[in-house]
Amino acid sequence: MCKRAGESVNHLMIHCEYAQELxxxxxxxxxxxxxxxxxxxxLLHCWRRKGPTYVVWNAIPSCLMWLLWRERNQxxxxxxxxxSADLKLILIRTLMEWTAAISSQSFPSVFAFIDGCM
Structure with a gap:
């Protein structure tokens, strides 16, 4: 994807410059x-947290890796x-939509979602 190293799962999902930016x-x-x-x-082994307040947090690896895989295939x-700026926006919007789909949380805008992450 980055055209700088051999393709491996670890490189694509963690170490590639695009992955690192995300x-x-x-x-x-x-x-x-x-x-x-x-x-x-x-990464996946140490990421997960329990509780209703971690809905967004727990969705991040799946969402980010799914986005990277789709971009790689394209x-x-x-x-x-x-x-990479487009990928960042797509990641935030997708994460916001996934959060709304799997929980009762909804956000009136991307900005409200970002504020909720802080």
């Missing part, structure tokens, strides 16, 4: 300092590429 944005939104693990398995098979 993860950094998420950590910034939540005001968290996080040292990324080396593998996707380790680049590989459809010769279509989105800018």
């Amino acid at each position: 993860w950094s944005m998420i950590f910034c939104l939540f005001g968290i300092s996080w040292a990324m693990p080396q593998t996707t398995y380790e 680049r590989a098979f459809e010769d279509a590429e989105r800018h």
Whole structure:
């Protein structure tokens, strides 16, 4: 996807420059300092939190990885590429929609959703 390293799950989902930008944005939104693990398995293993207040938090890895996989496939098979700013906006909107779909939370705007993450 980034055309800089061999494709592996760990590279695509964690270490690729596009993945790193998305993860950094998420950590910034939540005001968290996080040292990324080396593998996707380790990331997923330590991510999950229990309780109703963690609906958005728990959806992040699935949403972000799904977005990266879709973008990777578009680049590989459809010769279509989105800018990282577009990917960030799509991630926030998708995360907001997924949160609304799996919980009783709804947000009148993307800005309200972002405020709710802080």
